[in-house]
Amino acid sequence: MSQLPESATAAQTWDPKTLIVAGGRPEHTNDGPVNHPITFTSTYHSHGLAGAEDRVYARFSNPSWDPFEEVLGQLERAQYPALVFSSGMAAISAALTLVPEGGVLVLPQHSYNGSLGLSAELQAAGRFSVRAVDVANTDEVLRAMDGADVLWLESPTNPMLEVADLPVLLAAAKTSGVLSIVDNTFATPLLQQPLTLGADLVVHSVTKYLSGHSDLILGAVVTSDKQLHSRLHGHRTLHGAIASPMDVFLALRGVRTLSVRLERSQENSQILAERLAAHAKVSTVRYPGLPTDVGHRRATEQMSGYGSVISFTVGSSATDADRMIEELRLITGATSLGGVETLAERRARHANEPTTVPENLIRLSVGIEAVEDLWLDLSRALERI
Numbered sequence: 001m002s003q004l005p006e007s008a009t010a011a012q013t014w015d016p017k018t019l020i021v022a023g024g025r026p027e028h029t030n031d032g033p034v035n036h037p038i039t040f041t042s043t044y045h046s047h048g049l050a051g052a053e054d055r056v057y058a059r060f061s062n063p064s065w066d067p068f069e070e071v072l073g074q075l076e077r078a079q080y081p082a083l084v085f086s087s088g089m090a091a092i093s094a095a096l097t098l099v100p101e102g103g104v105l106v107l108p109q110h111s112y113n114g115s116l117g118l119s120a121e122l123q124a125a126g127r128f129s130v131r132a133v134d135v136a137n138t139d140e141v142l143r144a145m146d147g148a149d150v151l152w153l154e155s156p157t158n159p160m161l162e163v164a165d166l167p168v169l170l171a172a173a174k175t176s177g178v179l180s181i182v183d184n185t186f187a188t189p190l191l192q193q194p195l196t197l198g199a200d201l202v203v204h205s206v207t208k209y210l211s212g213h214s215d216l217i218l219g220a221v222v223t224s225d226k227q228l229h230s231r232l233h234g235h236r237t238l239h240g241a242i243a244s245p246m247d248v249f250l251a252l253r254g255v256r257t258l259s260v261r262l263e264r265s266q267e268n269s270q271i272l273a274e275r276l277a278a279h280a281k282v283s284t285v286r287y288p289g290l291p292t293d294v295g296h297r298r299a300t301e302q303m304s305g306y307g308s309v310i311s312f313t314v315g316s317s318a319t320d321a322d323r324m325i326e327e328l329r330l331i332t333g334a335t336s337l338g339g340v341e342t343l344a345e346r347r348a349r350h351a352n353e354p355t356t357v358p359e360n361l362i363r364l365s366v367g368i369e370a371v372e373d374l375w376l377d378l379s380r381a382l383e384r385i
Contacts, residue, residue, distance in 0.1 A: 016075055016190050017259040023074050024067030024252060038249045039063040060237055064245035068252040072210070072220055075189035077196050079224040083232055084248055088185070088205030089114050090241035091219030094232050095181050095203050099128045103149035108135035109354055110160040112183060112205075115152070117352045136162040136295065141169055145178050153194075154183045156295065159311050159347045159363040161286040163295030166302055170198035185209070185338075190262055191305045195224055208338030209308075211254035212261050216247045261340060264368040265308035268342075271371050272364070272378065273310050281382045286311040309337055310364040311347075315385045318359040321346040325362065327381035330373055337365030342374055 014022065026032055039062060044055045055061040069081035076082070085091040092115050099105045099122075107119055109132040123130045131144045135157060141164070145151055151173045155164035166182070173180040181201045182194035188209045194202050204210060206218035223229050236242060266289075273287035288299035289306035299306055314321050325333040331342045343365040348357050366374070 019074055020071065020190075020255050020258050023071040036063065036067045036249075038245050040245060059240065059242055062242075062245050062248075065243065065248050068248045068255070069220075071252065071255060072189070072204070073222055075193070076184075076202055076222040077189075077193045078202075078222045080222075080226070080229045082204075082220045082222040083229070083236060084206065084243050084251075085219040085221070085236060086241045086243050087217045088112075088203075088207055088219035089118070090236075090239075091203050091205075091221050092183075093118060094235045094239070094241065095201060095221060096122065097235055098179055098181070098201070098228070098231075099150045101127065103128045104131060104147060105129070105150050105152060106131045106133060106141065106144045106148045106178075107152045108133060108154050108157055108162070108164070109356065110135070110157040110162060111152070111154045112158045112185070113350055113352050113354075115154075115183065116354065119152075120352075134162070135164040136298075138165045138168055142172055145172060145176060148178050151178050151180045152183070153180065153199075154186070155192075156186050156288060156299070156307060156309070158186060159309075159353075159357060159361065161288060161293075161295065161309065161311050163288055163298045163302075165298060166192070166194060166197050166199075170194065174198045186307055186309060187303060188258065188262065190259060191303045191307060195222065197302075200225055201228060205338075206251050207336065209258065209262065210338075211251040212258060212339060213250075213254055214336060214339035214341065214343075216250055218243055218247055218251050261368055262305070262308065265366050266305050268368070268371045268374060269306070269308045269310055269366040272366060272374060275375055276310065276312050276378070279379070279382060281385055282312050282314055283316075284313045308366045310366060311361055312364070313358050313360045314362055314382065315360055318346065318348065320385045321360040321362050322349075323385055324381045327384040328377055329380075330369065330377040331364075331381075337363070339365070340368050342367040342369060 042058045065084050072082035119130050133141045133144045153164050170180050180199045182199045183203045185205045185208050202222040204220045206220050270289045276282045277285040287310045288295045331344050334343045335345050347353050347363050348359045
């Protein structure tokens with residue numbers, strides 16, 4: 001395991017909008033490639049005893065992972081490259097191994113349902129116990145941390161878009177010796193960098209905003225802690241949760257446009273959220289960019305943008321929400337988020353979604369289409385309820 005190279009460390013002085021384009025590039029040499037080539041191999045030439053930095057075997061390391069891991073580590077302001085995993089769930093699963101046997105995990109009651117499902121399964125197996133909290137209620141989270149081992153945070157949350165007080169909670173975790181993990185998928189490192197606020201570990205579903213095109217499955221973890229990095233690298237190696245070189249190459253290509261994609265989708269989100277909030281058939285809208293949203297002030301203080309996901313309740317039943325999605329023509333009715341296309345889903349259709357998620361809540365992942373076309377599609381579908 002090595003720290004970020006000297007050139008990468010120097011690049012951390014760049015604006016993130018520059019870093020996503022210029023980071024992780026080959027050295028500038030005459031007739032050299034602008035992009036790192038994809039390396040398809042399962043093993044490497046090796047002579048004598050393997051050194052700490054030798055690749056040896058492609059389950060340990062691959063040159064095609066290096067540029068992506070370097071750039072994501074830089075974006076999160078980490079001291080080490082990120083570790084890419086075969087899926088977001090593989091990254092989450094690895095992170096949850098950090099909860100000690102018989103320990104206590106503090107987890108938001110509204111989180112990615114994969115995180116909720118896996119933690120519930122591990123609790124049922126007696127691996128550890130879970131304390132579910134309203135992550136927007138800082139006092140409640142602080143009380144739950146008493147005697148806990150790991151604090152898992154998501155902000156904004158999926159799908160309720162609650163905003164946690166990250167600076168306060170992460171400082172409290174540090175003071176009390178509680179390991180802190182932040183799922184930064186919704187915000188991306190362009191909107192917040194939890195490691196700079198005191199988090200021990202950041203988790204990403206690379207599938208979403210980082211890759212940005214709804215065409216691959218990857219995950220990642222990022223840390224500045226040498227022991228955590230080594231432990232999670234070992235977990236990835238022994239459990240085989242490794243990524244295809246081609247997928248990681250495509251993910252890095254997606255990262256190159258993250259800034260412009262996020263800028264456009266956030267602009268669209270603000271307009272759509274305001275119009276949805278004024279619509280007679282929409283009862284509630286959650287989007288941190290709305291001044292009326294309960295998380296607006298906190299998001300404004302600790303984020304550099306409000307993201308591109310809107311959650312809203314429509315009509316009075318699951319049937320109303322399903323009917324609206326069926327009537328959409330431009331917007332795709334599908335799960336996932338963070339791609340260039342706008343996706344809509346009634347989240348409670350998933351059996352393991354928390355019962356506190358309203359049956360008629362729609363999560364809208366806003367893409368980069370022309371906003372007036374998106375609104376025309378939404379408004380027409382709403383009128384059909």
